[in-house]
Amino acid sequence: MSTQSPPGPDIEADVCVVGSGATALFAALLCARHGHTVVLASPQEEFEPAGAGISPLLAPPTLQLLAEQGVEEELIRDGRRVLGVDDHGTTGLLSRWRYTDHPGIARPHGLTVTTGTLVQALLARLRDEPGVRVHTGVSVTALTQDDDGVRLTTTGGAIRAAYAVAADGRASALRELTGIGLDVRTFDRPAWLVVTPDVPGRDPVLLVRHQAPAALFTIPIPPESLAVVWSPDRDQEEALEQGGPAALAEQLRSVDPELADWLERSRDRVSPLIRLAFSLWRADRWRAGRVLVLGESAHGLHTLGGQGLNQSLQDGASLARAVHDTLTTGDGTRVDDYERIRRPHVEKLQDFQWNLQPLRSYSPAPPTRGAHEDFIEAMTRLDPALAGQLAASG
Ligand SMILES: Cc1cc2nc3c(=O)[nH]c(=O)nc-3n(C[C@H](O)[C@H](O)[C@H](O)COP(=O)(O)OP(=O)(O)OC[C@H]3O[C@@H](n4cnc5c(N)ncnc54)[C@H](O)[C@@H]3O)c2cc1C
Known part of the structure; x- marks a missing residue:
């Protein structure tokens, strides 16, 4: 693995992932483990250190996806197990549920873990993969595409790949170069x-x-x-x-x-x-030619559903499978499985949040059900279409 590249001939890989966070690293790791050469182009000079950052709640299905890649030990050691949700109204308990109440659940708990710990755990696995190069402190400045692939001009030299992945967050430079637009809706309750x-x-x-x-x-x-x-x-x-x-x-x-x-x-x-402050955002397409948008480059959710990182990591699993299927079968339509499976699922969660009155208004009406009851499905189970895609061979 190299960490810097002088300007020179194009670096070539099957997949180039642009991003510095857990979403980018997980997608890069999965592409590498499907047997493809990968360049990770990180806009940050340094990756977030273990223990730094915020501590999102990872749900059991996401923990399972990570565990399947051997990414579990550090997360369990440094994270906190969360057993479920207790939701109280003014007159008493509205709902109480525990992960263990749900049959067939992948883990009997969720886990809060710092983004830095997750980033370092994924980076360590990525470093062990042959065929992976990591370039830090590089910004993508231009993009060209043809029938065979995509060429990214970066501040660290040019990268040519069959597919490029924009996993560089909400203000994704790579997404903007493709012309994919972003629709943003803002919640007025902070x-x-x-x-x-x-x-x-x-x-x-x-x-x-x-x-x-x-x-x-x-x-x-x-x-x-x-x-x-x-x-x-x-x-x-x-x-x-x-x-x-x-x-x-x-x-x-x-x-x-x-x-x-x-x-x-x-x-x-x-x-x-x-x-x-809270907002929802969604890319108007998840693919522009040979560029795919991933995680927060494609969508943002209201924080109080606890789904932003979970959905982004689940996107990564779907994207890696779809890219793999296209590269190995030569069937260019297989890559569209990613948007076909993931986009309706994520947009359904967004629509649900947008229509939740307590997130948008100051209504004095007391709630009659627990705030997380409608998220139980997303917090406990993998989207069935994604589970089917990951289980399918080929
Ligand atoms: C308060 C809060 C609570 C949340 N709770 C949840 C939750 O419970 N569950 C959930 O699923 N999601 C939650 N989210 C959303 C979740 O945190 C994001 O979706 C997720 O962190 C995005 O990860 P990413 O890798 O896609 O980020 P990207 O935006 O692609 O990348 C961010 C990454 O860039 C890197 N980075 C940023 N700044 C620096 C720096 N200065 N130096 C080095 N590296 C840097 C870090 O590695 C960082 O992780 C929450 C968000 C907030 C703000």
């Missing part, structure tokens, strides 16, 4: 996030507490911490902007008094308060 040391004695679950129109979400994350996300009523927002974690503790007092006390007592160990 939320605020702090990370605090664990509140002692709590079950390791995603805990939701509604006080319509406000809602509180807490989830265990590494290392021994709790991510607290508060979606307040509109007239509470200014106080949060001015008052930081102290204002948050004040607002949480009537929703979760124990947490409010804990935030005050642990104030020296609580992170700054971060305002989260």
